[in-house]
Amino acid sequence: MIGGALWGAAILPGLVTLPAHATRSPVTHRVVMEQFAFSPTVLHIRAGDSVEWLNRDLVPHTATHSDQRWQTEPLNRGEQVTITFETPGTETYGCRFHTAMQAQIIVDGP
Amino acid sequence: MNLKSTLLAAGIALLMVTPACAADKMNDLEIAHTAYTAGALDIRYAHLALALSDNDSVREFAETMVRDHGAVNDAALALLASLKASPQDNPLSQALVKGAAEKRTELSGLRGKALNCAYATNELGYHQLVNKTVEKDFIPNVTVPELKSLLKDALATFKVHQGHAEHMVMGLKCG
Numbered sequence: 001m002i003g004g005a006l007w008g009a010a011i012l013p014g015l016v017t018l019p020a021h022a023t024r025s026p027v028t029h030r031v032v033m034e035q036f037a038f039s040p041t042v043l044h045i046r047a048g049d050s051v052e053w054l055n056r057d058l059v060p061h062t063a064t065h066s067d068q069r070w071q072t073e074p075l076n077r078g079e080q081v082t083i084t085f086e087t088p089g090t091e092t093y094g095c096r097f098h099t100a101m102q103a104q105i106i107v108d109g110p
Numbered sequence: 111m112n113l114k115s116t117l118l119a120a121g122i123a124l125l126m127v128t129p130a131c132a133a134d135k136m137n138d139l140e141i142a143h144t145a146y147t148a149g150a151l152d153i154r155y156a157h158l159a160l161a162l163s164d165n166d167s168v169r170e171f172a173e174t175m176v177r178d179h180g181a182v183n184d185a186a187l188a189l190l191a192s193l194k195a196s197p198q199d200n201p202l203s204q205a206l207v208k209g210a211a212e213k214r215t216e217l218s219g220l221r222g223k224a225l226n227c228a229y230a231t232n233e234l235g236y237h238q239l240v241n242k243t244v245e246k247d248f249i250p251n252v253t254v255p256e257l258k259s260l261l262k263d264a265l266a267t268f269k270v271h272q273g274h275a276e277h278m279v280m281g282l283k284c285g
């Protein structure tokens with residue numbers, strides 16, 4: 001579910017320089033909670049994109065910003081929730097229940 | 111250190127005295143019963159801690175035990191129902207139940223740091239014991255693939271709890 005533009009960027013670095021005014025539709029990226037870890041641990045997105053968390057573990061997890069600026073409801077196994085990030089910056093977050101679970105979303109300009 | 115709690119004494123003694131028969135001869139339904147019982151007992155410890163402790167790290171840990179062991183046990187019940195199987199009581203489950211009842215009595219008489227440290231230390235020892243049993247005895251011996259898979263997921267969860275318990279014990283500076 002990773003945006004095609006990002007795959008393109010990763011695979012063909014020579015072609016990433018999009019025209020400055022290229023219109024780009026927002027993309028929804030998926031982060032899986034599995035084996036008590038977020039995957040991917042570091043996710044790069046563009047402002048306006050969304051992140052969908054899916055819990056595959058037996059037990060509930062959350063995605064909770066390190067300063068509690070945002071957080072998901074507790075997600076049971078198989079549940080998912082989506083948050084949209086409009087502002088560029090680095091969002092460090094973790095699971096409120098299992099504090100060893102830590103991850104980052106890096107929001108680049110649109 | 112209170113690792114040699116009655117619970118551990120009961121559980122370890124049973125495992126050590128009868129290494130070949132405690133787990134080797136347990137069938138799938140007995141293993142399911144003991145795994146479920148171990149989780150249910152940890153939930154009871156957690157409710158006791160929530161009733162008696164004001165310590166944030168203890169309460170947070172206890173809430174996670176209620177939530178996680180509840181989820182694991184719900185999954186176990188759902189699996190057993192789908193297999194149309196009933197868990198089967200056995201001597202290891204009975205030893206765990208008896209040991210936990212004695213430990214709860216002991217914890218009930220404590221307050222403050224003594225309670226927090228006794229609870230935390232017991233949680234660490236309890237998860238160490240249960241994890242060792244699940245890993246070395248239950249997972250190798252269980253035959254139904256779905257149950258094996260559930261036990262593996264459960265073990266991953268309980269190992270996280272063990273690490274969390276280690277941090278809790280250190281943080282409480284029980285000495």
Ligand SMILES: [Cu+2]
Pocket residue numbers: 060061062095096097098101
């Ligand atoms: Cu979690």
